Structures are given as structure tokens and as C-alpha cells.
Amino acid sequence: MKNFIFTILLIVIILFNYTSAQELEISLVMDKTNYLKYETIESLAELKNISSQIAIVTEPFNAEISNSGIEILLFDSTGNTMHSIGRTIIHGYLEEQIKLLPKQFLMSFIHVTQSGFGQSIQGSGTRVALENAYLPAGEYKIQLSYTYVSDKVERKIYSNICQFNISKPTEDDLKIINEIREVNGKMFSIPGTKYPESVKTIFNSYPNHVYTLSVYKDFLTTVYQKESDQREYLLKMIEDHPTSFLTLLSVIGCPTISEDFRNIASAQLKEKSELNKTMLEKYENYKKIVNRK
Structure with missing residues (x-):
């Protein structure tokens, strides 16, 4: 009986130490x-x-x-x-x-x-x-x-x-990614420049393709783009890719839009994706913690 009680106490002590740590x-x-x-x-x-x-x-x-x-x-x-x-x-x-x-x-x-x-x-x-x-x-x-x-x-x-x-990507997928690489090559060959107009062709030609997501994100999270363009394509990204974390990242990280417009975009994203709604609400609480320090 004493051994049994000792064993129980030992388990409790181990569990207490574990949960404390x-x-x-x-x-x-x-x-x-x-x-x-x-x-x-x-x-x-x-x-x-x-x-x-x-x-x-x-x-x-x-x-x-x-x-x-x-x-x-x-x-x-x-x-x-x-x-x-x-x-x-x-x-x-x-x-x-x-x-x-x-x-x-x-x-x-x-x-x-x-x-x-x-x-x-x-x-x-x-x-x-x-x-x-x-x-x-x-x-x-x-x-x-x-x-x-x-x-x-x-x-x-x-x-x-x-x-x-x-x-694995199909041949059609590879054609799209090669077009995107060509646009990115023009963009990043001259630092601090705006995306060429051809980027909008990708948005309009392949709006629902997963490769377009990275173009959206890069376009929306750089400071050199027009605010009117970023507003338009942020809403389009939410419409076409509401469940992607890249969309969530773009809503949070778009540098040129006003906070009022960001709130509008956030509300639309919450309506279209339960997962991103949860993550966005958590992020809003997280920012309150960070700003409190």
C-alpha cells in the first residue's frame, strides 16, 4: 500500500514539474x-x-x-x-x-x-x-x-x-509560370520600379491559377505601386483566392492602402473564408498585444 501511494505521489510530482515547465x-x-x-x-x-x-x-x-x-x-x-x-x-x-x-x-x-x-x-x-x-x-x-x-x-x-x-505541373501550368518569371525578371532587373503593365495581363488571364497568387502578393506588398491599382487588385485577390494565406498576408501587408480600406478588405475576407476569418481575428488580437509592449 505504501509503495502504491509513493508511486501515485511520484507521478503527481512528475506531472506537476512537466506542466510547470x-x-x-x-x-x-x-x-x-x-x-x-x-x-x-x-x-x-x-x-x-x-x-x-x-x-x-x-x-x-x-x-x-x-x-x-x-x-x-x-x-x-x-x-x-x-x-x-x-x-x-x-x-x-x-x-x-x-x-x-x-x-x-x-x-x-x-x-x-x-x-x-x-x-x-x-x-x-x-x-x-x-x-x-x-x-x-x-x-x-x-x-x-x-x-x-x-x-x-x-x-x-x-x-x-x-x-x-x-x-507535378502540367505543360499548361509551366507556360503560366514561365510568363510570370518573365514579368518578374523585368520587375526585379531595376530595383524600386513599378511592375510593368503586363502584370495585369497575368491577373486578368489567369485569375484563379495558384501561380498568380505569388504575383498578387508581390504586387500588393511592394511600396512602388499605385494605391488605386493595389486597392483594385487586392479586392480581386480576395474574390479569386479567399482561402489562401497569401491573400491574408496581402491584406495585412499592403503598404499603400489606408486603414479604412484595409478594414473594408478585412471584412470581405472574413465573409469569404472561415479559416482566414479566424486567422485575421487572431492577428488583430496579436497586434494589440505587440502594440501594448
Whole structure:
């Protein structure tokens, strides 16, 4: 009987220590499970205080130790860990500490496409750079880890695992992506310039294609475009791609539109996508936390 009571007490102590240490929780959300090769893959991370105490974090996901922050863990269809040719540790731009009250959270976009897990091809030039940026067709699993310091102890937590699939593009798909690359080549050959008028041809010719999403996002989140154009095409993006996180990112990040118009665009997005409605409302709460610091 004494041994039984001792065992129960030991379990309680272990559980208490675990829950005390586990003051933060990280989660990952993707906007869908099926993508096309060369499509931009965007996801969202949420870091939440699940304890009953105030948690001190460094906005948005840094901590007081080297190599801290969020790390992307990617696995292929056989379960093998994929290695990045770039950096998979994501550091925030700000290093100010934020007090997270119980149940409060921070959010960040996770740019899966730009994380260096693409197909490794030897050589140089635009084609090699593009292939290195995109994952080959196949099935994948993705998870996040987060390293931080609590009570001078280094801790690491892991998110849920998301599964997704990348399929091969058709010949028609490749024609569209090549047109987009040509437009981008003109845009980025002269820094600080407006997109050529041909970008509107892509919007009007392929409004519902997933490749057009990245063109929308780049067009809407650069400061050199006309406000009237960005207003028009932001609403068009919401109409054509309401469930995409790239649309959410464009609504949040469009630099030229007024806050009144952003509120109009946000309301339209909330009406058309339950997922983006949830994420946008969380983001609005997140901004209140960040602005409070």
C-alpha cells in the first residue's frame, strides 16, 4: 500500500514539474494540404502562453540564447529529415521582451518556400536558383520547434505535425509560370520600379491559377505601386483566392492602402473564408498585444 501511494505521489510530482515547465505551446496551421510545384507555400505559427502565469518572450519568436527561436523540421514521404541549404531558424526583427498573459499568443508567417528545402541542383543562373527554392513533387510532413529560456533553463517545445502533398505541373501550368518569371525578371532587373503593365495581363488571364497568387502578393506588398491599382487588385485577390494565406498576408501587408480600406478588405475576407476569418481575428488580437509592449 505504501509503495502504491509513493508511486501515485511520484507521478503527481512528475506531472506537476512537466506542466510547470510547459508554459508555452507552439502550433502550426497551413491553408491547404495539396500544392502545385512552384506554388508559394505559406503557413502560420502561433506561440501561446498555456500557463497560469505571465510568460516573458522576445517578440516575435526569439529568446535570450544563441540559435533560439523557431526552427522548421521537414520530413519526406519515408520519414527522413530533409536538410536545408539555407537557414531554417527564424528570428524576429524585434528583440523587445513581451509579457504574455495566460492564454495570450504571438503569431508569425512561416515562409516554407523560402526556407532552403528546395531541390538541390548544381550550377548557377535563374533556373538553378528557382529549382533550389521549390520542393520537388512528393508527400511531406512539417513541424516546428521552438527553443527558449525559462527560469534560466533552456527549453524546447514542438508543434503539431502538418502533412501536405506537392504535385507535378502540367505543360499548361509551366507556360503560366514561365510568363510570370518573365514579368518578374523585368520587375526585379531595376530595383524600386513599378511592375510593368503586363502584370495585369497575368491577373486578368489567369485569375484563379495558384501561380498568380505569388504575383498578387508581390504586387500588393511592394511600396512602388499605385494605391488605386493595389486597392483594385487586392479586392480581386480576395474574390479569386479567399482561402489562401497569401491573400491574408496581402491584406495585412499592403503598404499603400489606408486603414479604412484595409478594414473594408478585412471584412470581405472574413465573409469569404472561415479559416482566414479566424486567422485575421487572431492577428488583430496579436497586434494589440505587440502594440501594448
